[in-house]
Amino acid sequence: MKFVDEFRDPRLIRQASDEIRRLADPSRHYRIMEVCGGHTHAIYRFALADLLPPNIELVHGPGCPVCVLPMGRIDEALSLVDEQQAIFTTFGDVMRVPGRHGSPLERKARGADIRMVYSPLDALKIAREHPDRHVVFFAIGFETTAPSTALTLKRARQLGVSNFSVFSNHVTIVPAIRAILDSPDMRLDAFIGPGHVSTVIGARPYSFIARDYAKPVVISGFEPIDLLQSIVMILRQFRDHRADVENQYQRTVPWEGNLPALRALAEVFELRPYFEWRGLGFISQSALKLRRDYAPWDTEARFEMAAVRVTDPNAAQCGEVLKGVLKPHQCKLFGRECTPERPVGALMVSSEGACAAYFNYVHRRAAAAV
Amino acid sequence: MTTVALPRSSAFTDAVIDMAHGAGGKASRRLIEGLIVPATMAGVAGEGLGDAACLTVGTARLAITTDSFVVRPLRFPGGSIGELAVNGTVNDLAVSGALPVALVCSLIVEAGLATDVLRTEMTAIGVAASRAGVLVVGGDTKVVEHGKADGMYITTTGLGQVDPRTALSVAAVRPGDSILISGHIGDHGVTVLLARGEVDLTANLRSDTRSVYPLVRALVDAVGPDVRWMRDPTRGGLATSLNELARDCGLAIVLEEDAVPVRDEVRGACELLGLDPLHIANEGQFVAVVAAESASRALDALRRVPGGDSASMIGRVEVAPARTVLAVAPYGGTRVVDMLVGDPLPRIC
Numbered sequence: 001m002k003f004v005d006e007f008r009d010p011r012l013i014r015q016a017s018d019e020i021r022r023l024a025d026p027s028r029h030y031r032i033m034e035v036c037g038g039h040t041h042a043i044y045r046f047a048l049a050d051l052l053p054p055n056i057e058l059v060h061g062p063g064c065p066v067c068v069l070p071m072g073r074i075d076e077a078l079s080l081v082d083e084q085q086a087i088f089t090t091f092g093d094v095m096r097v098p099g100r101h102g103s104p105l106e107r108k109a110r111g112a113d114i115r116m117v118y119s120p121l122d123a124l125k126i127a128r129e130h131p132d133r134h135v136v137f138f139a140i141g142f143e144t145t146a147p148s149t150a151l152t153l154k155r156a157r158q159l160g161v162s163n164f165s166v167f168s169n170h171v172t173i174v175p176a177i178r179a180i181l182d183s184p185d186m187r188l189d190a191f192i193g194p195g196h197v198s199t200v201i202g203a204r205p206y207s208f209i210a211r212d213y214a215k216p217v218v219i220s221g222f223e224p225i226d227l228l229q230s231i232v233m234i235l236r237q238f239r240d241h242r243a244d245v246e247n248q249y250q251r252t253v254p255w256e257g258n259l260p261a262l263r264a265l266a267e268v269f270e271l272r273p274y275f276e277w278r279g280l281g282f283i284s285q286s287a288l289k290l291r292r293d294y295a296p297w298d299t300e301a302r303f304e305m306a307a308v309r310v311t312d313p314n315a316a317q318c319g320e321v322l323k324g325v326l327k328p329h330q331c332k333l334f335g336r337e338c339t340p341e342r343p344v345g346a347l348m349v350s351s352e353g354a355c356a357a358y359f360n361y362v363h364r365r366a367a368a369a370v
Numbered sequence: 371m372t373t374v375a376l377p378r379s380s381a382f383t384d385a386v387i388d389m390a391h392g393a394g395g396k397a398s399r400r401l402i403e404g405l406i407v408p409a410t411m412a413g414v415a416g417e418g419l420g421d422a423a424c425l426t427v428g429t430a431r432l433a434i435t436t437d438s439f440v441v442r443p444l445r446f447p448g449g450s451i452g453e454l455a456v457n458g459t460v461n462d463l464a465v466s467g468a469l470p471v472a473l474v475c476s477l478i479v480e481a482g483l484a485t486d487v488l489r490t491e492m493t494a495i496g497v498a499a500s501r502a503g504v505l506v507v508g509g510d511t512k513v514v515e516h517g518k519a520d521g522m523y524i525t526t527t528g529l530g531q532v533d534p535r536t537a538l539s540v541a542a543v544r545p546g547d548s549i550l551i552s553g554h555i556g557d558h559g560v561t562v563l564l565a566r567g568e569v570d571l572t573a574n575l576r577s578d579t580r581s582v583y584p585l586v587r588a589l590v591d592a593v594g595p596d597v598r599w600m601r602d603p604t605r606g607g608l609a610t611s612l613n614e615l616a617r618d619c620g621l622a623i624v625l626e627e628d629a630v631p632v633r634d635e636v637r638g639a640c641e642l643l644g645l646d647p648l649h650i651a652n653e654g655q656f657v658a659v660v661a662a663e664s665a666s667r668a669l670d671a672l673r674r675v676p677g678g679d680s681a682s683m684i685g686r687v688e689v690a691p692a693r694t695v696l697a698v699a700p701y702g703g704t705r706v707v708d709m710l711v712g713d714p715l716p717r718i719c
Contacts, residue, residue: 001634001637001638004637004638008699008701010700010701010702013701014701014702044705046699046703046705047699048703050702050703051701051702105388105389105390106386106388109386110386116568117568118568118570119570224699224701340711341396341397341711360706360708361705362705
C-alpha cells in the first residue's frame with residue numbers, strides 16, 4: 001500500500017536497527033521519552049523494542065489526551081445529559097473513559113443520547129438537525145485536534161447555531177514537557193518529539209529543551225522507519241556531543257508549523273491560567289479555553305457546572321507511569337484490577353495509553369517468558 | 371454461537387449488560403462462560419465454545435447451531451441482513467465439519483417497516499439458501515413497536531450432518547500444525563462500517579458474505595482428518611478466533627503478519643481509523659488448523675475452489691508462549707495479538 005509499505009520495508013528497518021546498534025555506546029544507558037501516545041502505540045504495535053539494543057530504553061510520555069484527562073471532567077459533561085437532556089458528542093477514544101456513573105459508552109447503552117463523531121463538524125451538524133436539543137461536543141486533544149474545534153466554533157458563530165457548545169479539554173504539549181523536565185524524579189536523556197502536534201505548532205516551540213536542558217529532540221513520524229531513524233538521529237547527536245531540535249518528519253511537519261491553523265487557534269482559544277492533568281497535577285498555562293467572544297458556545301460559560309474533582313484510586317500509579325518513573329507493569333493494579341476491558345486508570349483506556357499498549361502487545365508474552 | 375461447558379470459568383459480576391458484552395470479544399466470552407453456560411448448560415460435557423454443537427441422535431451425527439443478526443444498515447455493498455442470516459449459520463455448521471441441511475428462521479420486525487424491505491430480505495434469504503444448498507423448513511414472525519428493532523432482526527437455527535471423515539477437536543491441535551485462512555480478511559466489517567456513513571470515507575469494497583461450505587468440503591476431501599480445527603472469524607475477527615483457539619488448546623499461535631491476506635482498501639481504512647484488520651469481522655472466511663505435512667495439499671485444494679484463490683498459509687502452532695497469539699513482522703519484531711475488547715472504536719489522532 002502506497003505511503004505505508006515504503007516505511008515498513010524490512011530491509012530498511014534492519015539497516016536502521018543495525019545503525020542504532022553501531023551508534024549506541026555500550027558503556028552507557030539511554031532513556032529516550034516518546035512524548036506522543038501515537039508513538040507509544042506504534043512502538044508496541046510494530047514491536048520496535050525488539051529491534052533495539054538493551055541499553056536503549058523508551059519511556060512513554062504524557063502525549064495521550066485521554067490519559068491526562070482528569071476523571072471529573074467526564075462526570076461534569078455527562079451531568080448535562082441528565083440535567084439539560086443534551087446530546088453528548090465526542091471522539092471514539094473518550095467513549096470508554098470511566099466516569100463515576102459509567103463511561104459514555106455504558107451510559108449510551110442504557111439510553112443516554114451519546115454519539116460518537118469523527119469530527120467536531122459532525123457534532124455541529126447534529127445540532128443543526130436537532131434545533132430543539134442542546135448538543136455538547138466534548139473536545140479533547142492537543143494542538144492536533146484543537147484547530148478543527150476552532151474551525152467548528154467559527155462555523156457555529158457564522159451560522160448562528162445557538163444550540164451547540166464545546167466543552168473544551170484541549171491541552172498544549174509544551175507545558176507538559178516542561179513539567180516533566182522540571183520534575184525532580186526526571187531521568188531522561190532525549191525526546192522523540194510528537195509528530196501530529198508538530199504538524200500544527202512546528203518545531204520551534206521545542207528549542208528550549210535543547211537550549212535550556214541540553215537534551216536532543218527529534219520530531220518523528222509514526223512508521224517503523226520513522227521511529228528508528230529518529231533514534232539514529234538522537235544517537236548521532238550524542239556521538240557528536242550536540243543537543244539540537246531536529247525534524248525527521250519533514251514530509252509533514254513544517255518548521256514554522258501550520259500558520260492558518262495557529263491563527264484559528266489564537267482567534268478562538270486562550271490559555272487557561274492552570275489546568276489539572278491527570279497524574280501530573282495542575283500545570284499553569286497548559287490548556288485552552290474559549291475566548292469571551294465565543295462564550296455563547298462555551299459549555300462551561302453557558303451552564304452552571306459543578307467543578308467535579310475525582311481523585312484517582314489510591315493504588316493506581318498513573319502519574320508515575322505518565323512521567324516515565326514506572327513502567328506500566330510495575331503499577332500495583334496493572335493486569336489485575338486494571339485491564340483494557342475494565343480500566344481503572346485512563347492509561348488503560350486509550351489504545352495510545354502506555355498501559356493499554358503494553359497490555360495488548362507485550363504483557364502476556366513477557367509474563368509467559370518469566 | 372454456542373456450545374458447551376468449560377472448566378474454571380469465573381462468575382459474571384458486571385451489574386449491567388453493555389454493548390461490549392455482545393461484541394464478540396473478551397466481554398462476550400466472560401458473559402457466556404460466567405453466566406449463560408453455567409445457568410443453562412450445566413452437565414453438558416464438551417471441550418469449549420465451538421461454532422456448533424455436535425450430537426448423536428439415534429445413529430446420526432448432527433450439528434446444530436443458532437445465530438442472531440442485528441446488522442445496521444440492513445443492506446450494504448455486497449449483501450444484506452437476509453443473506454448474512456443464511457450464510458452466517460451455514461458457515462457455523464460448515465466449520466464444525468457438517469454438511470448444512472436445513473434452517474429455521476425467526477423474524478423480529480419493527481412496526482412501520484416497509485413491506486418492500488421485508489420482501490427484499492425474504493428473497494435474499496431464499497436465494498442465499500438455495501445457493502448454499504440448504505432448505506428453509508420453518509420459522510416464526512413477531513412484530514414489535516416502532517423504534518424497538520432497527521427495522522428487523524433475524525435469527526436462524528441450522529441443522530447439519532457431520533461429515534464422518536472429520537475429527538475436529540481442539541484437543542487434536544499439535545505444535546507444528548499449520549494455520550490456513552480461506553481468503554482476504556476484514557472486507558465485511560469495513561464495508562459495513564463505511565456503509566453506516568458515520569465516517570466520511572468511501573472505498574471500493576464489498577462484504578465477503580458467502581457460504582464457505584464448498585471451501586470446507588474441498589479441504590476435507592483433500593486432507594480428511596488432518597484438518598484439526600476450524601472456525602469462521604466473524605465478530606471480533608481473526609484475532610479473537612485464534613485467541614480462543616490458543617486458550618482452548620493451551621498452545622501458542624504464531625502468525626506471519628505479512629502472510630495474512632488483507633486488501634489495500636481494508637488496510638487503508640484501518641490505518642486511517644486506527645483499527646487492526648485482525649479485529650475486523652468477516653462473513654465469508656474460515657480459519658483452519660491443518661497437520662503440517664498436509665498443509666500444502668490443503669492449500670492447493672482451497673485455491674482450486676472458485677473464490678478460494680487468495681487462501682493462504684498464515685502461521686503455525688507452537689508450544690510457547692502458551693495460550694497466546696503472536697504476530698511476527700517481516701523485519702523480526704514480535705507482538706502479542708489480543709482479543710478485541712468491546713467494539714472497535716476509531717482513535718482520534
